[in-house]
Amino acid sequence: MRNPQLTRNGELQHLLTLDGLPKAILEQILDIAEPFTEVAEREVKKLPLLRGKSVFNVFFENSTRTRTTFEIAAKRLSADVINLNVATSSTTKGETLLDTVDNLCAMGADMFVVRHASSGAPYLMAEHLHATKRDHISVVNAGDGRHAHPTQGLLDMYTIRHYKKDFTNLVVAVVGDVLHSRVARSEIAALTTLGVPEVRVIGPKTLLPTGVERMGVRVFHDMHEGLKGVDVVMMLRLQNERMQGALLPSSQEYFKVWGLTPEKLARAKPDAIVLHPGPMNRGVEIDSAVADGQNAVILPQVTFGIAVRMAVMSMLAGG
Amino acid sequence: MELPDAASLCEKLAEQIRPHLTPDTALIGIHTGGVWLAERLHHALGITEALGTIDVAFYRDDFGSRGLHARPRKSDIPFDIDGRPLILVDDVLYTGRTTRAALNELFDYGRPGRVDLAVLVDRGERQLPISPRYCPLTLTESLPTGSRLRLSRSEAGELSLRIINA
Numbered sequence: 001m002r003n004p005q006l007t008r009n010g011e012l013q014h015l016l017t018l019d020g021l022p023k024a025i026l027e028q029i030l031d032i033a034e035p036f037t038e039v040a041e042r043e044v045k046k047l048p049l050l051r052g053k054s055v056f057n058v059f060f061e062n063s064t065r066t067r068t069t070f071e072i073a074a075k076r077l078s079a080d081v082i083n084l085n086v087a088t089s090s091t092t093k094g095e096t097l098l099d100t101v102d103n104l105c106a107m108g109a110d111m112f113v114v115r116h117a118s119s120g121a122p123y124l125m126a127e128h129l130h131a132t133k134r135d136h137i138s139v140v141n142a143g144d145g146r147h148a149h150p151t152q153g154l155l156d157m158y159t160i161r162h163y164k165k166d167f168t169n170l171v172v173a174v175v176g177d178v179l180h181s182r183v184a185r186s187e188i189a190a191l192t193t194l195g196v197p198e199v200r201v202i203g204p205k206t207l208l209p210t211g212v213e214r215m216g217v218r219v220f221h222d223m224h225e226g227l228k229g230v231d232v233v234m235m236l237r238l239q240n241e242r243m244q245g246a247l248l249p250s251s252q253e254y255f256k257v258w259g260l261t262p263e264k265l266a267r268a269k270p271d272a273i274v275l276h277p278g279p280m281n282r283g284v285e286i287d288s289a290v291a292d293g294q295n296a297v298i299l300p301q302v303t304f305g306i307a308v309r310m311a312v313m314s315m316l317a318g319g
Numbered sequence: 320m321e322l323p324d325a326a327s328l329c330e331k332l333a334e335q336i337r338p339h340l341t342p343d344t345a346l347i348g349i350h351t352g353g354v355w356l357a358e359r360l361h362h363a364l365g366i367t368e369a370l371g372t373i374d375v376a377f378y379r380d381d382f383g384s385r386g387l388h389a390r391p392r393k394s395d396i397p398f399d400i401d402g403r404p405l406i407l408v409d410d411v412l413y414t415g416r417t418t419r420a421a422l423n424e425l426f427d428y429g430r431p432g433r434v435d436l437a438v439l440v441d442r443g444e445r446q447l448p449i450s451p452r453y454c455p456l457t458l459t460e461s462l463p464t465g466s467r468l469r470l471s472r473s474e475a476g477e478l479s480l481r482i483i484n485a
Contacts, residue, residue, distance in 0.1 A: 011386070035374060035393040044427035047377040049387075314377075318386030 014139040017148040019189040033311035050079035053110040060116040073309035119145030138316040153186030155305040173200040176236035202226035227267040235276040261287040325478040331455035333363040347371035352410030352470035371396040378420035401429040410470035412438040415447035
């Protein structure tokens with residue numbers, strides 16, 4: 001079966017999900033991202049790789065950090081960046097997703113960075129471009145529904161590799177609202193592909209998807225147990241806006257049981273790193289003492305995210 | 320074709336450069352062969368300023384057709400280049416496109432006082448108006464198209480020139 005993300009030669013054509021992406025490609029993205037981190041220290045923070053290309057940021061759902069870091073990444077590669085906040089434009093007038101795509105192609109788009117509340121929307125766009133013989137135009141998924149957020153997963157992997165060097169001797173815990181989290185799915189897929197021997201998920205039964213064990217993870221319903229001896233703690237945001245029905249008693253109650261406090265973090269290895277995809281809910285899933293503490297690598301994640309997005313975009317645009 | 324000994328070429332290159340050194344001259348090697356060569360020159364010439372290295376992968380003019388190669392390295396210029404005399408070091412000068420890419424990259428770090436080019440071998444057949452200031456060997460016969468002339472380094476650190484046929 002054709003992998004819609006890869007060309008016939010096995011090179012990256014779109015970035016839709018980390019699930020099923022070969023290890024060699026994941027490693028290639030991380031390797032290419034590394035020299036991009038240095039660009040931020042130059043007098044001229046620009047490389048010519050995407051000169052003359054138009055990158056359309058199409059966000060059907062709100063986002064500040066992801067959209068901004070994609071924009072910075074594209075601009076550092078010299079692309080022309082057009083930001084569309086579709087949530088407030090044509091779709092509200094009734095235009096379909098694929099009509100929007102066709103119109104933006106008619107405006108000369110070379111790449112789409114897309115966020116959508118529906119899982120699979122970027123895939124639909126990529127298939128539409130393929131069906132209409134526009135394979136030279138790439139789609140980057142910037143988060144679709146509960147499905148995937150591949151660049152977030154990649155920047156998390158970059159961060160882990162930066163601090164821990166080797167994936168094959170790590171115990172990694174993904175903590176919190178896995179059920180509603182596209183970030184968690186991308187993280188688990190990448191960690192598994194990169195050879196992390198033990199991936200744990202920790203959370204209340206109501207916020208873990210049924211059958212989560214089938215993703216190759218160990219499941220814990222107790223923070224003290226689950227965090228014991230881990231090297232990496234990957235916190236998830238409590239997705240208030242995705243929460244339907246009474247899955248939780250209250251955010252104070254949640255913090256008491258599932259919030260990452262210094263006491264709970266003490267169960268992890270002393271040199272454990274703490275990641276969070278942002279935006280953080282302080283006092284809900286993470287305590288300020290941890291968020292601002294020495295184990296946190298949350299701000300470096302943001303910086304690395306620019307380099308990782310530069311790597312993805314330049315791999316899609318080149319050759 | 321008989322290729323000369325890289326180590327003795329390297330010594331000749333160092334002697335060509337030596338009379339022109341100023342106290343603030345810095346070397347910048349182009350990955351990978353140029354970095355090995357620059358390390359030798361840096362030592363032989365007793366230069367005190369740290370060695371700079373650049374990888375031109377992000378400035379190549381064939382990115383649109385060939386994409387990025389698998390593992391570009393970090394460029395590292397650990398000094399301020401504004402006003403400074405620089406010597407750009409590469410192993411082999413051929414079409415001049417790598418030198419063009421390196422110059423473009425350098426100017427994103429600032430405005431050097433001057434830039435000279437030092438290479439071990441000039442194999443001719445330039446496609447751009449670029450010429451080396453320091454070069455101990457110019458090939459008089461052209462190599463077959465598609466063949467590559469490269470500096471290689473043994474595990475013991477010895478440099479040698481090799482022709483890799485397409």
